[in-house]
Amino acid sequence: MAPNDTSAAECDAFFGCGYCAEAYSDQSQLSVHISMQHEGKKFISVPAPLPSREQELLHKPSTSAISKNIPLSEVNRHCTPESCWVALNGKVYDLSEFMDRHPGGPTTILAWAGKDASKFFNEIHKGVKIDSYLRPESYLGNLSVDGDLMSDEFWHTLREVRIAEIREEIDRVLSQTATTHKADSVMRLLQDKNLDPNLKLQLQRLETQKRAALDSEDYTKALDVKRDIEKILSDQAHAHMHDVPLESSYTSGGIPLSEVARHNKPHDCWIAINKNVYDLTDFLIHHPEQRNSILAWAGRDATAMWDKIPGRFPSKQWMDFFMRSEWKMGDVGAEPKRDAVYEQLKQLHDELRRLEGPSKEDIEAAKTAVKVPGKTDAPTLSEEARFPKLAEISAGKELPFFTRAEVAKHTTADEPYMIIHNRVYNLKPLIGSHPGGDDILLNKAGTDATKDFEVFEHSEKARVQRDRDMLVGQLVPGENTDWSAEATVAQVVGEETSEVGRYMKYKATDIAVGAVAWYLYKTLQNTKPLSQFTYSRALRHLHLIMAVGIFGAVGTAQAASYSEGQTRKQMLWWHKQTGLAMLFALVVRFFLRMQSGIPPRFPGNPMVQMLETQSLRAFYVLALLLPVSGIANEYFLKWAPGSDKTGNAEDDKRNDRLAKQSIDAHKLLGKFLQFAWLPFHLGYTTFYHWTQGRGVVKKVSPFI
Numbered sequence: 001m002a003p004n005d006t007s008a009a010e011c012d013a014f015f016g017c018g019y020c021a022e023a024y025s026d027q028s029q030l031s032v033h034i035s036m037q038h039e040g041k042k043f044i045s046v047p048a049p050l051p052s053r054e055q056e057l058l059h060k061p062s063t064s065a066i067s068k069n070i071p072l073s074e075v076n077r078h079c080t081p082e083s084c085w086v087a088l089n090g091k092v093y094d095l096s097e098f099m100d101r102h103p104g105g106p107t108t109i110l111a112w113a114g115k116d117a118s119k120f121f122n123e124i125h126k127g128v129k130i131d132s133y134l135r136p137e138s139y140l141g142n143l144s145v146d147g148d149l150m151s152d153e154f155w156h157t158l159r160e161v162r163i164a165e166i167r168e169e170i171d172r173v174l175s176q177t178a179t180t181h182k183a184d185s186v187m188r189l190l191q192d193k194n195l196d197p198n199l200k201l202q203l204q205r206l207e208t209q210k211r212a213a214l215d216s217e218d219y220t221k222a223l224d225v226k227r228d229i230e231k232i233l234s235d236q237a238h239a240h241m242h243d244v245p246l247e248s249s250y251t252s253g254g255i256p257l258s259e260v261a262r263h264n265k266p267h268d269c270w271i272a273i274n275k276n277v278y279d280l281t282d283f284l285i286h287h288p289e290q291r292n293s294i295l296a297w298a299g300r301d302a303t304a305m306w307d308k309i310p311g312r313f314p315s316k317q318w319m320d321f322f323m324r325s326e327w328k329m330g331d332v333g334a335e336p337k338r339d340a341v342y343e344q345l346k347q348l349h350d351e352l353r354r355l356e357g358p359s360k361e362d363i364e365a366a367k368t369a370v371k372v373p374g375k376t377d378a379p380t381l382s383e384e385a386r387f388p389k390l391a392e393i394s395a396g397k398e399l400p401f402f403t404r405a406e407v408a409k410h411t412t413a414d415e416p417y418m419i420i421h422n423r424v425y426n427l428k429p430l431i432g433s434h435p436g437g438d439d440i441l442l443n444k445a446g447t448d449a450t451k452d453f454e455v456f457e458h459s460e461k462a463r464v465q466r467d468r469d470m471l472v473g474q475l476v477p478g479e480n481t482d483w484s485a486e487a488t489v490a491q492v493v494g495e496e497t498s499e500v501g502r503y504m505k506y507k508a509t510d511i512a513v514g515a516v517a518w519y520l521y522k523t524l525q526n527t528k529p530l531s532q533f534t535y536s537r538a539l540r541h542l543h544l545i546m547a548v549g550i551f552g553a554v555g556t557a558q559a560a561s562y563s564e565g566q567t568r569k570q571m572l573w574w575h576k577q578t579g580l581a582m583l584f585a586l587v588v589r590f591f592l593r594m595q596s597g598i599p600p601r602f603p604g605n606p607m608v609q610m611l612e613t614q615s616l617r618a619f620y621v622l623a624l625l626l627p628v629s630g631i632a633n634e635y636f637l638k639w640a641p642g643s644d645k646t647g648n649a650e651d652d653k654r655n656d657r658l659a660k661q662s663i664d665a666h667k668l669l670g671k672f673l674q675f676a677w678l679p680f681h682l683g684y685t686t687f688y689h690w691t692q693g694r695g696v697v698k699k700v701s702p703f704i
Contacts, residue, residue: 047254047333072116095113209400267281269281275331278327361409422475448481
């Protein structure tokens with residue numbers, strides 16, 4: 001950034017030693033250093049951005065003002081890509097800048113953001129010294145605080161106090177100068193609490209695409225994403241919000257090391273060697289065996305390490321003979337002058353960002369985006385194996401990548417996202433027309449709803465329509481769950497039944513068998529013929545069976561509403577089977593009713609008699625419409641001709657509308673049955689006649 005206050009103090013580039021990493025602000029100091037530390041060597045000076053001791057002060061951990069140690073509760077807060085803290089072997093590191101250079105891809109690191117990854121790290125990288133791969137500023141401090149000296153709560157209290165101090169200091173500095181400070185990198189920009197939400201969402205999505213490309217080692221695509229980010233930031237509507245350098249202005253002439261430091265990723269890798277700057281991005285693509293060694297020095301002057309390689313290179317001119325000419329970017333040049341006030345503001349803002357951490361919204365999204373247990377190395381979608389037409393829908397489409405944390409933020413009715421079989425869907429087109437109602441969609445918005453989706457056994461037609469109208473992306477490969485084609489339905493929609501569950505299931509079966517045996521025994525005991533002026537014995541048996549069936553249908557519906565996974569699926573299955581059985585029983589009852597005698601009506605108030613008559617008629621209507629409306633819903637969802645057969649997309653909309661109307665009618669009738677008809681018919685009328693001393697039970701019981 002070009003400082004606004006030209007009168008602010010400025011400092012020139014430092015004089016670096018040609019034999020080690022030391023640097024000094026004065027040439028005479030460097031001369032003394034060489035004569036004493038490198039006796040007999042001639043004076044060689046190289047441009048250096050900052051001496052190591054000044055770097056240590058500039059990049060001093062922000063938490064050092066509070067304590068040398070950092071509690072795990074503070075590490076837990078930094079769980080986003082822009083602020084990715086990880087604890088390793090008792091130390092805390094900020095890996096936000098390093099994750100793109102990680103040989104295993106950034107998603108592996110992001111999976112451990114905000115956690116202690118020591119055990120996992122030591123199993124994979126036994127004997128590796130992580131500090132040799134990280135910049136000095138990545139180290140933040142030691143993990144945990146001494147409970148005898150300071151509690152976690154008190155540490156966070158001091159953090160809040162320090163935040164207030166920094167804000168006061170920033171206000172004081174700004175009040176004395178016209179110099180301002182804006183984010184000078186995409187990572188810092190994404191941590192800006194005042195950043196436009198739409199711009200932040202755009203940048204986060206592109207960063208996700210970039211990380212997915214780096215996971216698959218597709219550096220060409222990662223570079224394309226980087227250019228897309230720069231294009232967005234260069235737009236006039238966004239240019240005033242940041243000071244992110246969008247292109248190098250040093251392509252001709254000397255290139256300062258501060259410019260080289262910006263190009264430190266696998267898809268944008270510059271290295272300085274012997275006063276020359278090289279772009280080794282293409283080299284990394286074609287020589288993966290050298291990738292880790294080169295990335296360790298990406299964005300830095302690797303001369304000291306290069307010259308230490310024994311006997312491999314015949315001279316310091318090796319690069320001139322063997323390196324492609326187009327990879328040489330230019331010579332290392334002098335550092336630009338720096339505005340001291342601007343550097344002070346930058347340091348204060350960096351400390352403030354680290355102490356404040358991510359926003360509550362970002363932290364909650366990261367914590368709620370818990371991955372469904374399963375393997376992460378098998379992205380095979382069992383859906384496509386079971387429903388081949390789905391492959392045709394997504395063929396040729398380049399779907400953008402999403403993280404689970406990004407999906408977790410989309411929970412509103414305007415943009416309800418959902419993960420199903422590792423794919424991301426925007427359910428807004430379904431709002432208002434979903435047969436199950438909008439509440440079930442909004443309750444699951446932002447989550448992985450694969451299990452719930454499979455519970456309801458959606459048809460291939462519904463799945464094809466879902467992918468055609470609502471598919472917006474896919475999960476990054478590192479966060480996939482293995483819904484492989486070999487997985488059984490039980491593995492998809494629920495976990496294996498526990499020992500207690502199996503025991504209760506067996507006991508329930510024993511009770512059912514016992515009830516049937518008792519029923520048959522009582523039936524055989526009561527076989528004498530009945531009067532022709534009362535209900536026949538067959539009609540009485542059917543009456544009792546239908547009463548049990550009605551309570552079974554209502555009970556299973558209620559149980560399903562309070563269950564999840566496999567249990568919910570089983571309850572819905574029993575509800576459907578009971579409903580169909582009641583429909584069949586209703587037809588049989590109708591014919592038996594026509595052949596049976598009718599007992600005389602109990603004497604009483606004509607109004608009560610009229611209500612009882614209407615109650616019986618309502619029963620026949622409910623017993624008919626409830627299963628018919630359920631069957632209609634299934635028909636329009638699964639079997640009615642749609643666009644796949646007629647070629648008319650309006651047919652799908654019509655089927656969805658009719659399916660929703662059918663299930664809405666089914667639910668409404670079910671509530672009327674449960675909360676109106678049953679209480680009145682079995683409650684009021686039975687209780688009324690029982691209080692009058694009338695034998696209501698004897699009138700309908702088959703066991704007489």
